[in-house]
Amino acid sequence: MGVIADILVQGAQMALVLLLAPMLTGFVRKVKARLMRRRGPSLVQPYRDLVRLLRKEVVLADNASWLFRLTPYLIFAATWVAASLVPTFATGLTFSWTADLIAIIALLASARFFLALAGMDVGTSFGGIGSSREMMISSFAEPAMLLIVFTLALVAGSTQLSSVAVYMASPQVGLRVSLGLAAIALVMVAIAENARIPVDNPATHLELTMVHEAMVLEYSGRHLAMIELASSLKLLLFVSLIACLFAPWGLTVAGGGIGAYAVGAAAYGAKLAVGGVLLAVFETGIAKLRVFRVPDFLGAALMLGLLATLLLFVSRSL
């Protein structure tokens, strides 16, 4: 019985992230619209968009290959698996040891690799420009992310997200300079990874400033729906990640019973809301960077991560 219950809880987490992801995207859009004194679309608009796209026929470019058709599903699957491995309402779920934080980051890198390839498949200049810039951005975001992982792993003695989250929730952590630097760097990386302002604009339709949107320009119908869903999942993943690492309050431990799970889920919902509002406020208050300024932005994240790691190597108490 225990095993079945464990697997059910894991399945509930997978369903939860899948169902909540479009909601978070809609919520951020709504808050941004309100901040700009617009009414904004309703919270369920992303779901409506997805259903509409899923029902439409796909228009494929004449020379699109099988890779182009398979990629949306691969991206969705890799992102979904990665998002379900990040603790949301509980730590230590049945399959949480399948991949540690490094592997989760690498799973997202796999998804990006295929998306960039798909951008080049049809052979248009916009697809190429998107892929090329996306890979440039990720070349700086990934090392920064890895240095953040180093910092966390050195503090918590583990790269296993559940163990790190449990450690972060325990009173022995206290305030540390390294963790503060890592938190700032993680937010910067998350903004870049999710193609948000100031790195990229998710709402842009000005071709020369697009990165993520340029790669998916040729997609339509159910393929586009999969990619949109994967982007929403990725945003949710990073908010969950930041929440479980730097705001681990309310996280329950697997096997805690229905009541504990409900508390965990409520806390998780609250964290998502706070994260969404903060993101919307940040995006509203800042202008987009020129593409060649993005490496400076991510270079700062890289330096913060390196500094945090070095501080830990030099002194275990900072």
Add this chain to the structure above:
Amino acid sequence: MPVVVVLSCVAGLVGTGCVAIAAGHGPRACRAVYGASLVLSLAALAAALVALLDGAAGPSATVLPLGLPWLGAQFRVDALAAFFLVTVNLGGAAASLYGLGITGEPAPHRVVPFFPAFLAAMNLVVLADDAFTFLFSWELMSLASWALVMAHHREHDNARAGYVYLVMASFGTLALLLAFGLLAGADGGYGFADIRAAAPTPLVAGLVLGLVLLGAGSKAGIVPVHVWLPLAHPAAPSHVSALMSGVMTKVAVYGLVRVAFDLLGEPAWWWSMVVLALGGATAVLGVLYALMQHDLKRLLAYHTVENIGIIYIGLGLALAFKADGMGLAAALALTAALFHVLNHSLFKSLLFFGAGAVLAATGERDMERLGGLIRRMPLTAVAVLVGCVAISALPPLNGFVSEWLTLQAILQSPQLPQWGLKILVPAVGGLLALSAALAAACFVKAYGVTFLGRPRSPQAETAREADRFALAAMAAFAGLCLLAGILPGLVIDGLAPVAQALVGQRMAPQLGQPWLSIVPIGESQSSYNGLLVFAFIALSASMAIYAIHRWASRAARRAPAWDCGFPEASPATQYTAGSFAQPIRRVLGTGVFRAREHVDMPPPGDPRPARLTVDLRDLIWDGIYAPIARAVGFAADRLNHLQFLTIRRYLTLVFLALVTLLLVLALWV
């Protein structure tokens, strides 16, 4: 006795090479040679696998009455040698399989005799158990591969590549010669057993390590002695390129491991600083060079430089942990490095086979003239895609596992007592992450420009699928990449005897872990399960496909590309390899390569086309090799006068030299 089996196979390979000289070079003779190489490599592979996995057997050794009269030629297969024999013969078997399908080789008589000799020499280097045999085999390996590099010597730049390779190989052998001379001491104990027994002083040990890093490092392609590698590897026929990049560089890694971990005894901690710094610099510079290349095979060759850097990072960590008595962490780092040795030999051979198939189908190595091959060569495209994902260190394939293990080893390093290492190791970790991310960018470029998009030349438009032998070789290695990625525990447990022998400890057995996870240190610290990750991705992707096609929509329509409403007919409007790399070139290349863009914009009214040219400079070549070449040329010019003296002056010179030498002798004694 595995050593006897492998030696017999080597003898068979040498014999095949000799027969090939006599047997002519018709297509049937070529096929016979490659067939024999395939069978012999497989036999040696089986023997080496048995030696590696049968831990109870212990090392097996033999002495042949060849070589130095008082020493003989000593051969020995221990766990380390067995692992490298597996790598060598796996690569050799696949290259032979690929060779079976080659048609239209312009100069088969320049390839076929040297191919089995090259395989034999690489086996012999790993088998050797005394310095003389080791150096002899090493030189044989260099010369055989040089002959293969020169197979197409009339092609542009190949002669120069062969010349640079010959100079660098001689330099490397010289460094190794001096290293073994120092190791053997004044008494001339050239057997590895004698060398192991004699403990060198710290100064001698440091000198030996430096010389081996120069000698074996130049063969492996460590920056800054890598310059020959991106010239020579692409110049050879493609299956030989696969051997040189995938296997010969591993034999060079073997040379370093054998000396640094086995013959030199206990390491000093500062050795690891040198190896780590070299590894980090090599990894990042290698991938940056690769990103700037448009030649498919040269790009792959530069990537070998990057991967050797990653292997060196693992070896450096293992040296550091071993020097500080952290056996478990040392075993982890060494296992990671050796796992990457195997992985790199798999995916780099696979990618070179793919490049060879593209070259055979289109006659092009320049990516700017390729494109759209995924439609013309679908099976090659799948295999190469697997190789690209694997080399970019992405889960669930094998490249990720070894880099993940290396990162886990880096995370063990705060416990190291030395301050230098404490600061260097995280920086190297950052470099490792940077090189992995750049490698992904590089392979998106290589695969995207070569296989995706629209054909950029008529040759690419009419390409034909590769032959069945090439496809079989690629499919086998793609399958092994996947297998090593989802069942890494098999490889880690296979490497346990090597770690046990070299650092005194082994990683915990992995195959007993639940669900076949790998757990390097402890379950609460880190774990990874490639099998489940693969299964989850496959399952959720197929569920999504099924559900959407069943309940939502399965309609699809073909139409012209959208491209924001301005589809451009010419394939020349696609992103090229150069334009793909432009953002990274602008950000990193201005410093590393002194990249300068020159825009030639004609004034209004002038009908000239506008031009954008990019200047890249190889600072290592300009800074180290060009001055040396100039100095040698200058000295040769000056000494040239000595050739045109009269006989009287020669006699005077001889007399003066004699007097000087006698004077020196008198003063010395």
